[in-house]
Amino acid sequence: xxxxxxxxxxxxxxxxxxxxxxxxxxxxxxxxxxxxxxxxxxxxxxxxxxxxxxxxxxxxxxxxxxxxxxxxxxxxxxxxxxxxxxxxxxxxxxxxxxxxxxxxxxxxxxxxxxxxxxxxxxxxxxxxxxxxxxxxxxxxxxxxxxxxxxxxxxxxxxxxxxxxxxxxxxxxxxxxxxxxxxxxxxxxxxxxxxxxxxxxxxxxxxxxxxxxxxxxxxxxxxxxxxxxxxxxxxxxxxxxxxxxxxxxxxxxxxxxxxxxxxxxxxxxxxxxxxxxxxxxxxxxxxxxxxxxxxxxxxxxxxxxxxxxxxxxxxxxxxxxxxxxxxxxxxxxxxxxxxxxxxxxxxxxxxxxxxxxxxxxxxxxxxxxxxxxxxxxxxxxxxxxxxxxxxxxxxxxxxxxxxxxxxxxxxxxxxxxxxxxxxxxxxxxxxxxxxxxxxxxxxxxxxxxxxxxxxxxxx
Amino acid sequence: xxxxxxxxxxxxxxxxxxxxxxxxxxxxxxxxxxxxxxxxxxxxxxxxxxxxxxxxxxxxxxxxxxxxxxxxxxxxxxxxxxxxxxxxxxxxxxxxxxxxxxxxxxxxxxxxxxxxxxxxxxxxxxxxxxxxxxxxxxxxxxxxxxxxxxxxxxxxxxxxxxxxxxxxxxxxxxxxxxxxxxxxxxxxxxxxxxxxxxxxxxxxxxxxxxxxxxxxxxxxxxxxxxxxxxxxxxxxxxxxx
Numbered sequence: 001x002x003x004x005x006x007x008x009x010x011x012x013x014x015x016x017x018x019x020x021x022x023x024x025x026x027x028x029x030x031x032x033x034x035x036x037x038x039x040x041x042x043x044x045x046x047x048x049x050x051x052x053x054x055x056x057x058x059x060x061x062x063x064x065x066x067x068x069x070x071x072x073x074x075x076x077x078x079x080x081x082x083x084x085x086x087x088x089x090x091x092x093x094x095x096x097x098x099x100x101x102x103x104x105x106x107x108x109x110x111x112x113x114x115x116x117x118x119x120x121x122x123x124x125x126x127x128x129x130x131x132x133x134x135x136x137x138x139x140x141x142x143x144x145x146x147x148x149x150x151x152x153x154x155x156x157x158x159x160x161x162x163x164x165x166x167x168x169x170x171x172x173x174x175x176x177x178x179x180x181x182x183x184x185x186x187x188x189x190x191x192x193x194x195x196x197x198x199x200x201x202x203x204x205x206x207x208x209x210x211x212x213x214x215x216x217x218x219x220x221x222x223x224x225x226x227x228x229x230x231x232x233x234x235x236x237x238x239x240x241x242x243x244x245x246x247x248x249x250x251x252x253x254x255x256x257x258x259x260x261x262x263x264x265x266x267x268x269x270x271x272x273x274x275x276x277x278x279x280x281x282x283x284x285x286x287x288x289x290x291x292x293x294x295x296x297x298x299x300x301x302x303x304x305x306x307x308x309x310x311x312x313x314x315x316x317x318x319x320x321x322x323x324x325x326x327x328x329x330x331x332x333x334x335x336x337x338x339x340x341x342x343x344x345x346x347x348x349x350x351x352x353x354x355x356x357x358x359x360x361x362x363x364x365x366x367x368x369x370x371x372x373x374x375x376x377x378x379x380x381x382x383x384x385x386x387x388x389x390x391x392x393x394x395x396x397x398x399x400x401x402x403x404x405x406x407x408x409x410x411x412x413x414x415x416x417x418x419x420x421x422x423x424x425x426x427x428x429x430x431x432x433x434x435x436x437x438x439x440x441x442x443x444x445x446x447x448x449x450x451x452x453x454x455x456x457x458x
Numbered sequence: 459x460x461x462x463x464x465x466x467x468x469x470x471x472x473x474x475x476x477x478x479x480x481x482x483x484x485x486x487x488x489x490x491x492x493x494x495x496x497x498x499x500x501x502x503x504x505x506x507x508x509x510x511x512x513x514x515x516x517x518x519x520x521x522x523x524x525x526x527x528x529x530x531x532x533x534x535x536x537x538x539x540x541x542x543x544x545x546x547x548x549x550x551x552x553x554x555x556x557x558x559x560x561x562x563x564x565x566x567x568x569x570x571x572x573x574x575x576x577x578x579x580x581x582x583x584x585x586x587x588x589x590x591x592x593x594x595x596x597x598x599x600x601x602x603x604x605x606x607x608x609x610x611x612x613x614x615x616x617x618x619x620x621x622x623x624x625x626x627x628x629x630x631x632x633x634x635x636x637x638x639x640x641x642x643x644x645x646x647x648x649x650x651x652x653x654x655x656x657x658x659x660x661x662x663x664x665x666x667x668x669x670x671x672x673x674x675x676x677x678x679x680x681x682x683x684x685x686x687x688x689x690x691x692x693x694x695x696x697x698x699x
Binding site for chain 1: 673677679
């Protein structure tokens with residue numbers, strides 16, 4: 001009896017292990033950890049403060065702890081929470097949880113996620129800060145109305161006219177990957193304007209906390225960003241946070257670090273193929289099809305900027321500051337170096353209507369994520385300590401009009417506003433003197449004591 | 459992707475990097491500077507943090523003697539070199555923070571063994587200046603700073619050639635040669651280092667030799683022949699010279 005039962009138990013466990021691993025992988029795709037972990041907290045224990053137009057929303061503990069987590073959830077309740085945004089007690093989750101996208105997740109994948117969160121995650125007893133919005137946003141029942149108006153709750157249906165790869169890509173992008181949460185513009189009620197490629201607003205680019213989440217619609221002749229990239233360029237960016245043109249910045253840095261860099265090659269290629277299959281259109285943010293900029297193309301404006309910088313004569317203030325501060329890495333042609341220094345010519349962040357992301361990058365610097373395939377976190381130092389608001393404005397204005405770029409000028413007031421938002425530690429530091437700690441007392445006037453070796457103040 | 463750039467990319471990057479000193483990370487253990495290009499202090503107004511008043515007079519006189527102001531460019535005093543040395547000794551270098559400072563101290567070994575004294579640079583300066591002042595009192599009945607230029611020159615020459623007996627001046631195991639080599643090294647550092655460290659005021663030394671400062675990349679100049687480079691230097695804090 002015992003001899004018969006043991007191998008069965010072992011098999012069951014092995015099967016479970018496979019499901020747990022698949023669930024763990026899907027949790028990577030969904031990037032659950034990004035929102036459900038506080039800056040210094042344990043994984044999945046919640047408490048991250050998410051700024052929304054309605055107030056601060058705190059994420060919940062999704063470890064299988066029975067008291068403070070989701071340990072008492074049945075698989076059905078879990079599915080309701082992930083796909084419909086409804087808690088076990090029936091209350092509605094705020095749509096900071098991307099359930100409008102997760103709704104597309106298949107039953108099999110929900111099952112794997114459930115098994116992973118129940119058996120692959122350590123239960124942690126921790127009650128994070130509770131969300132407490134002001135009226136009327138504390139009326140969670142109203143979310144039901146919002147859901148009815150603005151969300152679709154259908155599980156993903158493969159399109160028989162598309163290849164398996166494109167269907168897989170669409171499933172990942174539209175569903176767990178929830179790319180649209182940031183890259184699709186939102187309407188008057190903060191609802192996403194589209195959930196799949198059939199809608200022309202879908203992935204058309206959006207402003208995310210003043211930072212450009214560029215258009216991801218990649219099929220077209222020429223433009224800026226994804227539309228000009230090859231499938232491999234997209235794969236590179238998702239796998240390593242950098243490609244021949246640019247590097248990720250802002251929120252996308254954490255998405256690459258926590259999620260996309262862990263996906264298998266097949267899935268990343270499926271995502272890239274799907275994005276390249278969605279037609280771009282003029283007017284999409286950070287990728288309008290009329291603006292040309294690529295490594296092979298040049299026009300008079302580009303060579304004009306390059307020649308001016310190379311001659312280093314009769315420079316405007318912006319040009320001079322570019323040579324003194326930026327040229328070391330981004331070069332006179334504004335093309336940087338692939339996978340190392342982002343190209344400024346044609347860069348979607350540089351050309352964004354809202355210059356906040358560019359200003360922030362100049363002030364605070366940037367750091368690429370360290371990924372399994374590209375571990376080096378190449379970083380740009382911040383210049384907040386070195387440049388005045390006016391100087392940052394001059395540089396930003398220059399690069400937004402240099403080469404083939406054509407974005408509006410930036411003012412010192414705009415820079416001052418961004419500078420106010422920076423925490424002090426995000427400032428790069430100057431290579432000055434560090435205090436040794438023991439030099440707090442003035443040491444001037446230390447005297448020799450009778451010719452004996454000096455007792456230094458060590 | 460292939461996470462390694464292919465050969466063409468690598469070649470391209472190498473080409474682009476040839477004339478580039480990457481300024482990617484500026485190091486750690488440093489302090490936040492509130493405003494970048496602060497006007498450097500006037501030497502006369504500076505209150506030394508490490509040197510006492512008498513020592514300060516010695517440093518001023520020695521700096522002036524070793525790098526005087528002349529028709530080629532500014533001197534060590536005009537460029538705040540004494541302030542650089544004071545700050546340098548006040549900071550981690552002065553405390554030999556990153557040196558191995560335990561015995562044995564082999565003072566009669568090969569020069570390849572490197573610095574072999576039990577003194578931190580702060581202690582070394584304190585002992586060295588005291589010994590020189592004792593010597594000046596014995597020989598000339600004056601402080602070093604009160605001597606005429608020719609006599610100062612003579613004394614500095616003797617120090618350099620290790621011809622003043624520091625043991626007789628109660629300064630052993632320090633020797634005149636070691637003291638002078640520190641002094642001369644630190645004066646040159648203060649003269650040519652970036653102004654952010656206190657010396658090289660307004661990049662006077664860089665302007666004198668035509669150094670372009672911390673601009674880091676001159677790739678576009680590699681193939682511009684017989685064209686004078688039109689820009690003056692720029693410092694780490696962004697000051698232009």
